[in-house]
Amino acid sequence: MVSSGLLERLTQPLREAGLVFDVFAETIPEPTDTVVQAGVARITPRHDCLLAFGGGSPIDTAKAMSILASNGGKMRDYKAPELADIGKLPVIAIPTTAGTGSEVTRFTVITDAQRDEKMLIAGLGALPLAAIVDYELTFSLPPRITADTGLDSFTHALEAYVSRRANPFSDALAESAMRLIGANLRTAFHEPRNAQARAAMMLGATQAGLAFSNASVALVHGMSRPIGAHFHVPHGLSNAMLLPAVTRFSLQAALPRYAQAARLAGFAGAGDADEAAGTKLLAGLEALNTELAVPTPAQFGIAATAWHQKIQLMAEQALASGSPANNPKIPTLAEIIALYSGLHAVS
Numbered sequence: 545m546v547s548s549g550l551l552e553r554l555t556q557p558l559r560e561a562g563l564v565f566d567v568f569a570e571t572i573p574e575p576t577d578t579v580v581q582a583g584v585a586r587i588t589p590r591h592d593c594l595l596a597f598g599g600g601s602p603i604d605t606a607k608a609m610s611i612l613a614s615n616g617g618k619m620r621d622y623k624a625p626e627l628a629d630i631g632k633l634p635v636i637a638i639p640t641t642a643g644t645g646s647e648v649t650r651f652t653v654i655t656d657a658q659r660d661e662k663m664l665i666a667g668l669g670a671l672p673l674a675a676i677v678d679y680e681l682t683f684s685l686p687p688r689i690t691a692d693t694g695l696d697s698f699t700h701a702l703e704a705y706v707s708r709r710a711n712p713f714s715d716a717l718a719e720s721a722m723r724l725i726g727a728n729l730r731t732a733f734h735e736p737r738n739a740q741a742r743a744a745m746m747l748g749a750t751q752a753g754l755a756f757s758n759a760s761v762a763l764v765h766g767m768s769r770p771i772g773a774h775f776h777v778p779h780g781l782s783n784a785m786l787l788p789a790v791t792r793f794s795l796q797a798a799l800p801r802y803a804q805a806a807r808l809a810g811f812a813g814a815g816d817a818d819e820a821a822g823t824k825l826l827a828g829l830e831a832l833n834t835e836l837a838v839p840t841p842a843q844f845g846i847a848a849t850a851w852h853q854k855i856q857l858m859a860e861q862a863l864a865s866g867s868p869a870n871n872p873k874i875p876t877l878a879e880i881i882a883l884y885s886g887l888h889a890v891s
């Protein structure tokens with residue numbers, strides 16, 4: 545963000561407005577509690593606001609800094625189901641990926657570096673005061689990151705739509721997001737400078753964020769966080785690896801919802817009956833992964849033995865996160881283990 549010059553888009557107007565600021569640029573993708581602590585150490589009494597500029601990682605870092613600075617202790621003290629309702633400083637979030645929707649969610653995801661655990665931290669302390677959403681900031685995203693982050697937002701919309709906590713407010717946002725992302729993700733991937741596609745993706749990502757912040761995510765996200773923590777797979781990519789298999793697992797438990805999602809996202813036609821639309825959704829998600837070059841865990845470079853050694857622990861962590869309880873079909877531990885196993889056949 546610094547070396548590419550993107551950060552200047554933020555700092556130049558601040559300087560021109562005569563505002564005094566510091567830059568904390570030591571954020572990392574998939575942020576850890578160590579980085580958050582380093583950030584908190586930089587907060588002084590003269591700071592009155594945090595501007596979170598970047599993808600979900602810097603935005604989550606800023607949110608977590610505000611929460612940790614409020615009452616001290618360790619980041620894991622704030623882990624869900626604890627409620628992190630207090631932030632010390634207001635956060636203004638400016639996303640540069642069309643992905644996490646973190647700019648409008650009451651969540652931050654921080655890895656406990658010691659325990660290799662991606663912790664979900666939830667509460668009003670994680671909700672930004674304001675978001676500045678400008679799709680022009682996404683023109684420089686390379687295709688790989690466009691795909692990963694776009695698949696993350698599609699997963700947010702779909703999971704919010706089938707969640708047991710879905711409601712009319714989240715439905716409207718999820719429906720719009722699936723329509724926008726379904727129609728524009730491929731174009732944004734193939735044509736990075738396509739303004740119409742970038743604008744639609746950014747709007748869709750923010751709407752998907754509002755949707756899942758009000759309806760929760762479900763089994764895909766529950767299983768995705770442990771993959772990210774143990775194997776350092778970028779968040780959107782681990783979601784995408786899981787999405788077809790988890791959708792297949794869940795389909796019959798919410799067929800009308802999945803069928804409507806397939807129609808909205810363009811995987812099925814308006815005239816397709818539920819059963820046909822559901823089948824087309826599964827095929828469509830597989831085809832989308834192929835077109836966007838989403839690797840399997842094996843293709844990503846994860847050895848089968850390492851994967852299978854971690855499955856029990858990953859399944860326990862997925863279940864403990866609470867997200868699987870929002871899934872239309874609530875899985876048992878054994879079912880989660882089977883889903884992880886199916887992603888990486890033993891050779």
Ligand SMILES: NC(=O)c1ccc[n+]([C@@H]2O[C@H](COP(=O)([O-])OP(=O)(O)OC[C@H]3O[C@@H](n4cnc5c(N)ncnc54)[C@H](O)[C@@H]3O)[C@@H](O)[C@H]2O)c1
Nearest residue numbers: 573574599600601640641644646649651652653684685779
């Ligand atoms: N808080 C939430 O509600 C929420 C929801 C989903 C995911 N997350 C978390 O967000 C994190 C992932 O965020 P992300 O997917 O946005 O990716 P990211 O922030 O990790 O960024 C990925 C890469 O893209 C680069 N990048 C960002 N913007 C760019 C631009 N405009 N041009 C060129 N390069 C750019 C970054 O430098 C980085 O290398 C994960 O830790 C995930 O767990 C949080």
Ligand SMILES: [Fe+2]
Nearest residue numbers: 644696700779
């Ligand atoms: Fe996500």
